[in-house]
Amino acid sequence: MPKPAEILGMNETELVGRAKSGCPEALTELVRKYHRGLRAFLVRRVGNLSVADDLAQDVFLAALNQIATIENGLCFRAWLFRVARNKAIDYLRRASRETSSEADIESLLAEESAARTRQQNSLQDEVVISALRECISKLDSESRALIDAIYFQRIQATEIAAASNRNSGAIRMSLLRIRKALGTCIRRRLGAEFEL
Amino acid sequence: MNESQLRQLVFRFESQDAMTMAETSTLQRALQDRPELLGEILDRRAIDGMLQLLAVDEMDDDFVGRCVSGLSGQSFSSNENPLAGEHKSSDQDIALATIARLARRANSSPQRKWKKIEISRWLAVAASIAVLLGAWAGFAWYTRSRIVQPLVTAIESPKVNDQANTETIPPRIHDESLTDSSEKEIDPVVMTTEPERTREIQLAPENAEHLLADDDRNSPTRDEVDVDGNRVGATEANGSAEPPIVRNAMRPMIAAVEHSPDASWEGGDPSNEVGGGSFSLLTGNASLKLENGVSIRALGPSRFDLNSGDSIRLESGNFLAEIPRKVDQFMISTQFGILENPVNTTIQISVDPDQGIETFVTRGQIRLCRSTAGEYPDQIELAKNGLFQSIVRPIADRPTISGLMMARGKNEFQGQIGFGKDAVKVESPVIFANVLNRINEQPQSSEANDEFSKNWLKFAQNLQALAGNSDSPEFRKLIDAWLGENNLADPAQKIGDVFENGTTNFQGSLSINGVERKFNSREEYEQARRQMFGGLPRGLPDIPAQNNGANSGTNKRASDFKGVISVNGKTLEFTSPDKFRALRKQMTR
Secondary structure (H helix, E strand, C coil): CCCCCCCCCCCCHHHHHHCCCCCHHHHHHHHHHHHHHHHHHHHHHHHCHHHHHHHHHHHHHHHHHHHHCCCCCCCHHHHHHHHHEEEHHHHHHHHHHCCCHHHHHHHHHHHHHHHHHHHHCHHHHHHHHHHHHHHHHHEEEHHHHHHHHHCCCCCHHHHHHHHHHCHHHHHHHHHHHHHHHHHHHHHHHHCCCCCC | CCCCHHHHHHHHHHHHCCCCHHHHHHHHHHHHCCHHHHHHHHHHHHHHHHHHHHHHHHHHHHHHHHHHHHHHHCCCCCCCCCCCCCCCCCCHHHHHHHHHHHHHHHHHHHHHHHHHHHHHHHHHHHHHHHHHHHHHHHHHHHHHHHHHHHHHHCCCCHHHHHHHHHHHCCCCHHHHHHHHHHHHHHHHHHHHHHHHHHHCCCCCCCHCCEEEEHHHHHCCCCHHHHHCECCCEEEEEEECHHEEEEHHCCCCCCEEEEECCCECCCCCCCEEEEEEEEEEECCCCCEEECCCCEEEEEEEEEEEEEEECCCEEEEEEEEEEEEECCCCCEEEEECCCCEEECHHHHHHEEECCCEEEEEEEEECCCEEEECCCCCCHHHHECCEEEEEEEECCCCCCCCCCCEEEEEEEEECEEEEEHHCCCCCCCCHHHHHHHHHHHHCCCCCCCCCCCHHHHHHHHHHHHHHHCCCCCCHEEEEEEHHHHHHHHCCCCCCHHHHHHHHHHHCCEEEEEEEEEEEECCCCCCHHHHHHHHHHCCCCCCCCCCCCCCCCCCCCCCCCCHHEEEEEEEEEEEEECCHHHHHHHHHHHHCC
């Protein structure tokens, strides 16, 4: 989607001003500017990309509806992430109210995740993503190949199991271990007290 | 339920395997009792989500389109997997082939088989030795206490006998430790006979650790490196070392809170003693006294998180931290930088979520590094080399320059531009200020290949190559070329301004006939000049004293007079007092 020439080079305040006056390109540019950070923020809190994307769209929708009410001089980014934080907490609260027996564990997790979200800082999400990239590159070749196949090539665990002559449980277990190793690696880079 | 059964249940839950009601409720109870397990599951979910995002980020750019369509009320397709379907893409084929090849290699690798055999053999040998040692120790103790000692005491007189018995009989604890060690030695044997599945379920850190390549596994963490870069025996940041996630209400009290009468807090006043958590002081001021003697004063509005007795995270606002000498280690973290080991230190800290942090050390010393550190070269020592004040600025959306760090003091200036491998330290405040101004003028861009970033990278790489030789003509040429490419003013042209209005530190040195004086202000410069020239009247053919300007030295002929004056990176040579005076006017114009 090419950017109109007038949008190029505008800073956040100017973009917000244009978006307030109903310029769709300005709003698009604001979405373009912040969608990566916002999705990273949400996916870290809810642990699921499709849910995070839905919430991100809700956040941008809220921005569209309320942009006229944003006071001049208010940091749009901070406002956007505050809305995102509230959306995430609302979602996690809703999830924690589920009543089926299996979801009871989910409700515990959602409650804990909501508690974390209240304390976490939105500015660190991109740092975490960047640390994750570095940590992936530090994995051994077998683990990297597995991550590539599962996440980047979207191959099912059963297919990978068949190709590598292992059972799918072993593949899933390997994935769990890899995620744990990545978590350890990220903490090592960002500080032991860092909460993912 | 033992640990491995619990881990197995966690694994099945995370794998979305079908679980019975009983299993579900067992796991639920266990998770309620073990918050750290909840944390582990959440961590793995967060990683899973971020991996999904990374993959989408790299292959799917239409989120913005879909989102904007959604905002304008148009229907848009869901994020379907473009690779889903009967036919696999060539990339998928390659990925599967890679996995199959690696799996074959892993299974058939003779070294790996040999390694397994060797490990088993060594374990067996170690276990045997341990059992033998245990038996020998038991036998030795038994022989000594029950056979030799009674014999000895029987030979000695009855009076001494009683005393000797009480002194030489080993305490009972020895007996227990012997039993314990014997039991421990049997463990490895038991481990090797455990079924494969049971051992596979163990998600112990060491199992996960081996997945990381050697260089990362062995790299020192921040905690493991002391001020001089030596490794110290701190714990590694692994899963088992983390404290469990505990709610505020369950935490032990770690700080006493006092606040001014006009103080108001978001969510109501905290109690006089708090066990940690997030705090937002809206107005007034408050003081936190930690159990270890650390005192943190906050001026509203300010936000901070107190997570433990030996660290605090400052989110925004102004703070004064006093860390007494008796505290071994205390860490103050912010989103822009970490202040480590500020022992016996008083430090003022301002945190602005948009602008970065500013610190001013009034007592003691600290180490400042970026918040994402763990990398030794990032840090700047404050108040150790005469640096007292630091500013850390973030540069958002710049892939190649992630931050700026500036430290200054009475005797030194140190600027650091960028972090990690691209970081460059600049000793000239003028060059630093020019780069800073130039960066601030740049429109924020998320494009990785914008012209400025490319120039920056080139500059940084070249500068690294010339590190340690900043006086060389090549260095000067490089700086000039880079400044020219980026339409920056020559630092020398701004020296006059700097000198007059003090926008940055004025510093430099005056060297005459091998005697050098450094200065960090105009006053110091004037003082240095007076000392060097010893009140030399204009036009007098004598030259300044050889050593200290206050002492008389060996006078030389005027033709021997030569020196260098350097102000904020600009260096000029002179060969006579008159020439120096002319240069001085030029330098300080």
